[in-house]
Amino acid sequence: MDGAEDQVVPDQHRTTQLTPPVRQAVSQPAPAPQPASVKPPVSQPAPPPATQPVSQERAGAASRPAGDAEREPVARRRTQERAVRRREALLDAAVDLLGEGGFAAVTHRAVAQRAGLPLAATSYYFSCRDDLLAQAFALLVERELTQMRASLGTLPPGPLDALADVLAEAYAFDRPRQLGLWELYLQAGRDPALQSIARAWTDGCDDIVEHVLERAGYPSGRSEVRFVTTLLSGLWLEDVVEARPESRERARDVVARALASIRPGRRLDP
Template identity: 35%
Template sequence: MTGDRRTVLADAAIDVLADGGMRALTHRAVDAAAGLPAGTTSAYFRTREALLTALVKRLVERDQAELAAAAAAAPLPRDPDELAAALTAFCARRLRGEGRRRSLARYACAVESVHRPELREVLTPRENAARDAVRNLIAAHGAADAEERTVTLLACVDGLVFDRLVAGGDSVPGDAVARLVAAALA
């Protein structure tokens, strides 16, 4: 039950952060968002730092689960057009519904990690099937520096998501993603 309660609290903390930003993230706000008695969050996460660390770990866990599910649900991209379509779909998931909420929380945590290196370690991009597919496709097109191009391409896609979040959009133009893929393969 303790693990489940910690997960519920971390998920509630993600919601609080997405709704109100870093200043809104308090033990009381998480208690309220989780529908639990006052003091529950403090009992599981004694400090704000402990709460923030749990939130970031849970955020990464949920992101990795989403990427794994997306990879399992669709075939790996075999050509630049399929890669652009897959990345455009990824952006849409990050800009709508629950994915949007996680994106808002992730960017708030990324900014906070400038001052808290321990968060940066948790937020560092992880290896996963989707990232491997991008790298493999870039390498298959003859790029000697496929890893560097993968990192750059995914950072640019992340930048498009951030831009749409800030500007209030809920989609990224597919042609913008296609141009990024073409540049990565050039």
């Protein structure tokens, strides 16, 4: 018994030799081989901000003294005013030639000579002869309507005969100029570029007659205005073309009868 007890090793004194766990090696991907010629990038400095190109005019203006820069608008304005005066002189010359010799008298050379300007000036301000004629026609119409408004704008109230006399005299102005005006008006029937100007003349005359009838107490509807305006235009053209000594007196009588026919409460005498 004693010998057996000596051979028994108590559990609390028994030691167990533990084997440490074996760690498995984790395979890591092999680094990719880099070519021998590849070099790491070298940082470059940022480019300067882009600048707008400076025009020669601005650069010159910056380098010029302040006094020169201030004088530039004045010089430019004077140049523009000179161009306006030259163009108006050419148009005035064309209008004069229309009254003196008619449609055929208006040529580039004749207009430049009358205006006292170089021949090249006409082609500079007007693209062609038709353009020159159209603008001369427009100027004629504008001046004629302005003169008619001035003569009829302060029309005082009065009897029928006085109104007829004023209307009959409304177009009794410069006969040569009106000859050129009517010649271009007829030419507008063949030239579409002149038609809009001819219509502006008719519309302007209608507007003037409408205001005259309104102030005088007459009906001023579309029919009455067209009736009186058409009558005046026919008498006007007849007087300009025929130049009869008694044409003005005849015109007054006809206009008076026309006004009597549209006046409310008035009977037209036989």
